[in-house]
Amino acid sequence: MADRKLQVALYWGAACGGCDVAVLDTDAFILDLAAAADLRFWPIAVDGKYDDVEAMADGELDLAIFNGAVRNTENQHVAELLRRKAKLLVAFGSCAHLGGIPGLANAASRDEIFHRAYLANPSLEEGNVVLPVTEKKVASGTLEIPKLYRRVHKLDDVVPVDYYVAGCPPAPEQVKAVLKAVISGKLPARGSVVGCSERAVCDDCKRRKEEKKVKRFYRPWQVLQDPERCLLEQGIVCAGSVTRSGCGVRCPNSGMPCRGCYGPTAGVRDQGAKFISAIASIVDSRDPDEIASILGQIPDVMGYAYRFGLPAATIPGTARSL
Amino acid sequence: MEFEPIIVGFLCNWCSYTGADLAGTARIKHRPNLRTIRVMCSGRVDPTFVLKAFAAGADGVLVCGCHPGDCHYIEGNYKTMRRMELLGQLVRAYGIDERRVRLEWVSASEGERFARLVDEMTLELRQLGPCKLRPTVAALANDFDGLSRAVTAQVAASGEVTHG
Numbered sequence: 001m002a003d004r005k006l007q008v009a010l011y012w013g014a015a016c017g018g019c020d021v022a023v024l025d026t027d028a029f030i031l032d033l034a035a036a037a038d039l040r041f042w043p044i045a046v047d048g049k050y051d052d053v054e055a056m057a058d059g060e061l062d063l064a065i066f067n068g069a070v071r072n073t074e075n076q077h078v079a080e081l082l083r084r085k086a087k088l089l090v091a092f093g094s095c096a097h098l099g100g101i102p103g104l105a106n107a108a109s110r111d112e113i114f115h116r117a118y119l120a121n122p123s124l125e126e127g128n129v130v131l132p133v134t135e136k137k138v139a140s141g142t143l144e145i146p147k148l149y150r151r152v153h154k155l156d157d158v159v160p161v162d163y164y165v166a167g168c169p170p171a172p173e174q175v176k177a178v179l180k181a182v183i184s185g186k187l188p189a190r191g192s193v194v195g196c197s198e199r200a201v202c203d204d205c206k207r208r209k210e211e212k213k214v215k216r217f218y219r220p221w222q223v224l225q226d227p228e229r230c231l232l233e234q235g236i237v238c239a240g241s242v243t244r245s246g247c248g249v250r251c252p253n254s255g256m257p258c259r260g261c262y263g264p265t266a267g268v269r270d271q272g273a274k275f276i277s278a279i280a281s282i283v284d285s286r287d288p289d290e291i292a293s294i295l296g297q298i299p300d301v302m303g304y305a306y307r308f309g310l311p312a313a314t315i316p317g318t319a320r321s322l
Numbered sequence: 323m324e325f326e327p328i329i330v331g332f333l334c335n336w337c338s339y340t341g342a343d344l345a346g347t348a349r350i351k352h353r354p355n356l357r358t359i360r361v362m363c364s365g366r367v368d369p370t371f372v373l374k375a376f377a378a379g380a381d382g383v384l385v386c387g388c389h390p391g392d393c394h395y396i397e398g399n400y401k402t403m404r405r406m407e408l409l410g411q412l413v414r415a416y417g418i419d420e421r422r423v424r425l426e427w428v429s430a431s432e433g434e435r436f437a438r439l440v441d442e443m444t445l446e447l448r449q450l451g452p453c454k455l456r457p458t459v460a461a462l463a464n465d466f467d468g469l470s471r472a473v474t475a476q477v478a479a480s481g482e483v484t485h486g
Contacts, residue, residue: 107415272412273370280408281401286390288403295408302415314373319417319454 006183007061008033009041009053009082010092013075014102014152015068019093020044022169023065026176036183037063053081061086063182065165069095069102069311070153074146083159088182090194094168094261096155097193099311101168103152106310106317107302110150154311164193168261168308171247196246198266201258204245207231213284217297220256231257232282237298239307242274261308270314272305327381327447329440331356332371334364336394337429338386344433352437353444356384363387364425365398369409372423376413379456382422382447384439389427399427419450 012020024030024045033039040061041048064086070076083089094100105113118124118131136143155161165178174195181187181194188194197204209230218235225231231238231252238257240249244265251258264271279298285291298304306313333339339360345352361367364387372383385406387399406425413423424443428436 270370270373273368273373276369276408276412277405280404283404286400286403288407291404291407295404295411298408298411300415301408301411305412314370314377315416315455315459317458318415319458 006037006063007040008037009061009064009086010039010044011041011064011066011068011078011082012043013066013068013079013096013155014071015093015095016101017044018169019067019095022093022167022172022175025172026179027172029176029179033179033183050078050081053078053085056085058084059087063088063090065090065092066096066155067092069099070149070155070158071102072146072148076149076158077146079155079159088162088187089155089159090163090165090178091155091161092165093170094166094263094308096161097164097166097312098263098309099152099154099316100308103154103309103311104303104307105152108318109320110148151317152311157311162190163188164191166193166196166244166262167247170195171250173248174246193244193246193263193266196244196262199245200265201240201243201245201247201249201252201262202230205230205240205249205252207252209233212282214282215284215294217294219299225255227255232279237279237304239271239275239304241278242268242271259307263309263312271309272302272313275305276301325448325451327355327444327450327452328379329356329382329384329443329447330375330380331358331384331386331440332361332364332367333358333428334366334387334394334399335360335362337388337392337427338364338436340430341386341428341432341436344430345437346433348433350433350437352440355444355447356440363393363395363398364402365393365395367402367405369405369412372409372413376418376422376453376455377459379453381450381453382424382443384443385423385425386428386436386439387425389429392429416455418453418455421446421450422453 039046041053064082066079066082066089070079091097095102119129132145134145134147165174167174177195207230208228210233212233214235216235217237220236223234223236225234225236236257238252239260240252240258242264243258243260244262247262260271264274268274280295283291283294285294310316333342342358364385367385375383385402387402388394390399393399402425410420410423414420426439
């Protein structure tokens, strides 16, 4: 090619759109990107059809950034398509990286989800039952919509992934760092989580840390917090100790506990198991009944432990989710 | 043939493993369903180990440590006591019967008690039947098929449904 502009595609799978906004959040830098790259495909920002991507030669794209989890046949189709067309495929954000918030659907079965959404939703108008079907014959032919899978999958369950960018959403500084690395060609080891620390959020958190002994757990709104002191020591369940740093400690700095969106620290396989281990061990009691009552104050342990990564857990869904 | 459950046992080096050893040297018979893993302290049992055991096909997990107050490392077993409580909540959320995960204290002199525990748990798990977690994890690999079957059937059966 005469002009060596980078050929870039961005796509969203099962996602909220926040990751695309995070790319736009890089402010004026986005203009540098536009100068350095041809945005060949980006559903949220530029016009383009799947056919256009199909028509590309294999490996024609330099970079494909995929955000969102893989939830249905369409997500998988585009994931496979972009994998073929792109030299580098990046899993961008918690959903593509670990399954993300949509991954919590793996706690329930698909039937339960359908029932809730289309039959038992309190906002449904009585008697007006509309259910999606995957195929519908109409006068002009057969209409199809993507089929929903039984589970939510992370991107690398479906296709090989070159790099991961953690976060829900990734911090703008990190987005810049990643794009600059690709533009300059200075890439880290394949398979790594780019632009992050190897250590935990606590390592970068400036709050004062003393002894961790907890008699009662609180949700953030239940207690008036000391803005200087470690949130966990105040009984506010914080996932900082089991979460990879690189976000700039945005949540604890704003008075909210870490929720774990950057995933496990380097070398850890199961973030939720480490969460269980860390949170339980600081309970200040040696009496089994009292321990049970203190730990019983944490609602929805699975939701806390795997808020952003149930599909990446050792056990990626409940027994009834099939 | 009767169902033979697989139990993964994590035994602490100082009390419980020695207790199990005593059961052996005293020639006390117990069911052969326990697969023993020796750890230095029950506090070494990362919840990951327990989850991994289930994902790999265990029907039950038995964690044994020194009695409270007797820990070789002062309070490793108290940490285990707390972790197993929270892990129990997670295990329930996964839909695993909580009788499949047990924490028991076995001292170095309690060989007989250890043997009784293994027998008890084996019989209990026989009644519970196989743990379904492993097939669940395996099925994840080839999950890719269509829309919810039950709901599709409901659509077919229901006359009032419209397609918006």
